[in-house]
Amino acid sequence: MRNILEMQQQLLPDLMEILKKRYTILHQIMLSDVIGRRTLATSLNMTERVLRAETDLLKAQGLIEIENIGMRISDSGRTLLEKLEPVVKDIFGLANLEEKIRKAYGLQKVVVIAGDCETSPLIKRELGRAGAKALLRVMQDGDVVAVTGGSTMAEVAEQLTPSANAVLKQSWFVPARGGLGESLEIQANTIASGMAKRLGAGYSLLHVPDLLGKEAYQSLVHDPNIHDIVGMIRKARIVVHGIGDAMEMARRRKMELPMVEDLQKDGALAESFGYYFDEEGVVVHKMLTLGLRLEDIMKTDIVIGIAGGKSKAKAIHAVLKFGHEGILVTDEAAAMEIVSELENKNRQQEHNAM
Known part of the structure; x- marks a missing residue:
């Protein structure tokens, strides 16, 4: 062809x-x-x-x-x-971008859609549609799927429509962590329940804040109902998550200024599932939150990251360097920026080696 x-x-x-x-x-x-x-x-x-x-x-x-x-x-x-x-x-050259990113980070699959979702709500809708298709390709009946919050994930839920022969009624959707305090439409609870309803699957919700103090954490972690849902979350076979810019997410969570300054000093570029990553994919800060932990993600069969926009390129790179993504769904603007940065680094390394 x-x-x-x-x-x-x-x-x-x-x-x-x-x-x-x-x-x-x-x-x-x-x-x-x-x-x-x-x-x-x-x-x-x-x-x-x-x-x-x-x-x-x-x-x-x-x-x-x-x-x-x-x-x-x-x-x-x-x-x-x-x-x-x-x-x-x-x-459009998208297949070439997909293969370059897939090989550079050792991913199972990369899906790149045309355009920049930061400049058009229609492109963001297409990113959601591509994310929904990627999820449906790997889902099996009986799966537990953990999902994070955010506007991109809300679009994935909106675009999720099962194929005629898909039988997913024994599947279960759960929020990857708590999320009360954010806008209702983009909370992980809302997205998990919305996905479940669209596929005729079941869902369980985690009604706790995203960011907890130590006393609140200790109180909630021993609650039997919370314990049961957290146990289900940590057994998820599939994790579907967005990727945020570290500073933007810190502002959204209304972090105190000293913490924001620490994140900047430590080189935090990305946030995902409550963890902050630097350029090399090293965790520089983790939030005290109930739900998925890094050790759970490392044992998960399939991890799908969905994010787009040129400004998200560095954040996507940081999470991919962490090394536990299997599938990336992104847009052309982010993909081109990621590939450009990779090629610049390769040229720099070759120059230094001469």
């Missing part, structure tokens, strides 16, 4: 550009559910006249439906996009 694409690129470069353009239009319509022509033209930086010609063709092919309220993708269009996905990854 790749050889054919390369030959087409040489012989028919215009054809490849047309394919890219029409795929992008169709994909944007799918992500939008329903969208007007003017809005779509603006989001794609395209004139309405050019877009009208393209959408008329897509309609004639039965790939989209045009109604008074706007355009929506048809079942045929959705099927075509799914079939085109691996081809388009090669055309």
